[in-house]
Amino acid sequence: MADRITPRSEDYSRWYTDVVQMADLADYTPVKGCMVIKPHGYALWENVKEGLDRRFKATGHVNAYFPLFIPLSFIQKEAQHVEGFSPELAIVTIGGGKELEEPLAVRPTSETIIGHMYAKWIQSYRDLPVLINQWANVVRWEMRTRLFLRTTEFLWQEGHTAHATQEEAEEETLRMLDVYTDFAVEDAAIPVIPGRKSESEKFAGAVTSYTIEAMMGDCRALQAGTSHFLGQNFAQAFEIKFLDQNNEQQYAWTTSWGVSTRMVGAVVMVHGDDQGLVLPPKLAPIQVVVVPIGKTEEDRVKVAEVVARVEAMLQDDVRLRVDDREEYSPGWKFNEWEMRGVPLRIEIGPRDVKQGQVTLARRDVPGREGKRSVPLDGLCEKTAEMLATIQSDLYDRALDFRKAHTYDPQDYGEFKEAVSQGFAYSWWCGDADCEAQIKEDTKATVRCIPMDQEPRKASGKATCIHCGGEASERAVFARAY
Ligand SMILES: [Zn+2]
Numbered sequence: 056m057a058d059r060i061t062p063r064s065e066d067y068s069r070w071y072t073d074v075v076q077m078a079d080l081a082d083y084t085p086v087k088g089c090m091v092i093k094p095h096g097y098a099l100w101e102n103v104k105e106g107l108d109r110r111f112k113a114t115g116h117v118n119a120y121f122p123l124f125i126p127l128s129f130i131q132k133e134a135q136h137v138e139g140f141s142p143e144l145a146i147v148t149i150g151g152g153k154e155l156e157e158p159l160a161v162r163p164t165s166e167t168i169i170g171h172m173y174a175k176w177i178q179s180y181r182d183l184p185v186l187i188n189q190w191a192n193v194v195r196w197e198m199r200t201r202l203f204l205r206t207t208e209f210l211w212q213e214g215h216t217a218h219a220t221q222e223e224a225e226e227e228t229l230r231m232l233d234v235y236t237d238f239a240v241e242d243a244a245i246p247v248i249p250g251r252k253s254e255s256e257k258f259a260g261a262v263t264s265y266t267i268e269a270m271m272g273d274c275r276a277l278q279a280g281t282s283h284f285l286g287q288n289f290a291q292a293f294e295i296k297f298l299d300q301n302n303e304q305q306y307a308w309t310t311s312w313g314v315s316t317r318m319v320g321a322v323v324m325v326h327g328d329d330q331g332l333v334l335p336p337k338l339a340p341i342q343v344v345v346v347p348i349g350k351t352e353e354d355r356v357k358v359a360e361v362v363a364r365v366e367a368m369l370q371d372d373v374r375l376r377v378d379d380r381e382e383y384s385p386g387w388k389f390n391e392w393e394m395r396g397v398p399l400r401i402e403i404g405p406r407d408v409k410q411g412q413v414t415l416a417r418r419d420v421p422g423r424e425g426k427r428s429v430p431l432d433g434l435c436e437k438t439a440e441m442l443a444t445i446q447s448d449l450y451d452r453a454l455d456f457r458k459a460h461t462y463d464p465q466d467y468g469e470f471k472e473a474v475s476q477g478f479a480y481s482w483w484c485g486d487a488d489c490e491a492q493i494k495e496d497t498k499a500t501v502r503c504i505p506m507d508q509e510p511r512k513a514s515g516k517a518t519c520i521h522c523g524g525e526a527s528e529r530a531v532f533a534r535a536y
Contacts, residue, residue: 088207098340139259170293203320211315224308250503332396
């Protein structure tokens with residue numbers, strides 16, 4: 056591990072790895088491509104989970120658990136699915152010292168085994184809809200891995216729903232896209248662009264895939280969550296059939312949707328700075344850290360009294376840590392908690408005690424500018440207000456950053472320049488060969504076709520930024536993680 060954080064301007068990728076390790080989020084393991092999520096990183100993930108799980112339940116979903124091992128033949132049942140996932144599969148061929156009759160895949164995603172079970176559980180229209188989510192780990196054998204962003208084993212949630220009609224399933228797919236957007240914006244303070252994936256970028260086996268795309272601190276894109284309309288593809292492969300109200304046999308319509316521990320990587324890259332992590336208060340494992348300051352024994356006693364009062368005032372309302380370790384200096388502690396991204400620090404010294412006040416220091420506004428003294432009376436309200444301000448300022452800052460690095464190139468020359476520096480929002484013909492050519496030229500891909508399309512200008516037909524063919528939609532192009 057490095058002994059200092061590499062500045063972002065020097066090497067963004069090193070900066071990321073340094074922050075993840077030095078802020079104690081995760082560590083490498085003897086198994087290549089796998090990671091240990093350390094307590095601070097896991098607490099952050101738990102808050103992501105809580106924010107999502109609450110929203111899933113509010114929209115009628117329940118949690119269940121399906122097995123880690125999936126018969127290999129299941130994965131082979133849906134043609135596109137097997138084609139998409141085969142290169143990444145981990146397969147178990149020996150169990151209990153004996154060769155298995157049928158090899159088992161370690162789940163890369165659970166459409167197949169869940170499809171098999173749904174076929175058993177769904178007989179009639181009365182059994183629908185089925186709205187199940189599971190929190191689980193999955194394994195996708197990756198060649199090049201990065202902590203949180205791409206690991207061989209990762210944690211996620213996968214929702215799997217079955218419906219009587221196409222309309223209901225499509226509604227569900229978009230509902231979950233909204234849920235993800237709401238979580239990203241409200242809890243993670245990450246501005247996202249909800250949109251549709253191009254044909255070549257969609258999930259293996261889906262009819263339509265939707266995504267939320269975010270801009271990272273180096274102007275590259277990160278897919279932060281996906282929601283798929285699976286049509287009847289899996290229902291046909293797994294015989295998920297039901298008798299409708301007219302007593303006729305129908306195939307069900309299914310969806311799936313997921314957010315993974317990648318979200319933690321997104322939080323690091325959207326908000327972090329050269330001092331380390333900057334966490335949005337709603338996700339921060341510790342929202343407020345109290346650091347007492349005092350050189351003499353007499354000072355320390357007086358300060359300790361006020362610290363105890365502050366702790367009693369705040370502990371029910373905020374996730375609070377009092378750092379009264381005597382073996383470290385206040386300056387050392389400031390650095391430590393800044394690196395770990397704690398949104399707000401309360402400093403209490405002898406002068407504060409004398410004046411019946413404390414000093415608040417914002418993590419997102421470095422130096423003097425982010426500090427202010429506030430009276431002890433009303434500290435609860437002030438703290439809540441300050442955390443809310445930090446939360447919304449982080450979002451605004453990230454949105455401004457994305458806007459400043461999103462371009463509307465006028466020709467393909469400008470387009471190439473634009474995707475080397477950020478997002479290009481351009482008219483596109485929708486053709487897969489055109490998309491492949493753009494990727495080859497620029498390494499940029501269609502991140503999504505945004506749901507919110509700006510109305511076309513009255514001035515005639517729009518043409519594709521690359522091939523000049525007729526275009527009816529604009530797409531966001533960028534280099535991506
Ligand atoms: Zn084109």
